[in-house]
Amino acid sequence: MMHFLFYVLILFQIPEYPGQNECTFQDYSNLITKALNLKYENQPIEANRIFKLAFSTIETPLGKDLEEALEIAIEHDDKHANLLVIKLLKGGIPIRYFQKYESLNERSWFEDIRNDHQKYTAYFKSHFNQDLRRNLLKLRSRDSIFNVEFHQFRKGERYKKLDRFIEEAEGISTSFLELVKEYGFPSEQKIGYWLRYNEIQFLPTRVILIHIHQTGDKILQNHFTFQELVCAGNLSEFDYDLIHDMSSIDSSIKARMTSFYTKYKDQY
DSSP states (O other): OOHHHHEEEEEEOOOOOTTGGGOOOHHHHHHHHHHOOOOOOOHHHHHHHHHHHHSOOSSSHHHHHHHHHHHHHHOOHHHHHHHHHHHHHTTTTOOGGGOOOGGGGOOOHHHHHHHHHHHHHHHHHHHSOOHHHHHHHHHHHHHHHHHHHHHHHTTOOOOOHHHHHHHHHHHHHHHHHHHHHOSSSOOHHOOOOEEEEEEEEOOOOHHHHHHHTTOOOOOHHHOHHHHHIIITSSOHHHHHHHHHHHHTOOOHHHHHHHHHHHGGGGGG
């Protein structure tokens, strides 16, 4: 349901940006919204048809969308379910993930896939950028640790010097820009799908960008355009708008971290 609400927000809350009319990814997003709407209105046959139409518009559909479509296809379109499983496997989702769909064990085609799943793993490793994937997840770990310590300081649980906050925040921002410069913007088209806690999730790119903006660096406004991000399918319109409108945050990392530190340092 949260995935559906995410797309509803895209349709009704996003303003227009320069160049948006040439936004090729918009057709895909609109079709997915329609398919999810039909799914939650209990119209699975029509939802399945619209999902198939949406997936025909781009080469690498989002993993969460494939997951939503698979839930319908398993019950109503065996051939499409077969194709979706293969698409997810090629995008890096391991065979163990599909154990959650017990009825797949009754399909002869799934038994064939399970016996030969290594070829899909090989496809994933050769067709998606593994270096970008590893470096993005390393940056996610750094960002996660920084965020935990940020909130520990705020709650009076752990002291940290101001210059360390500034240095680490600037390091995360710089590392993200270096990652983009070397490999291109991290997206599912480049690195495949992300499985966490046995659930297909959106890439951590969105969270990293939000945290960078919260530390005072308007990295999105200063370095990327709507066309580069949303129209290329690198970032959702909802995420773009959310981050773009963080205008109340200080204009630099040093200013934001100093303000934050001053507010909470008297606890120590």
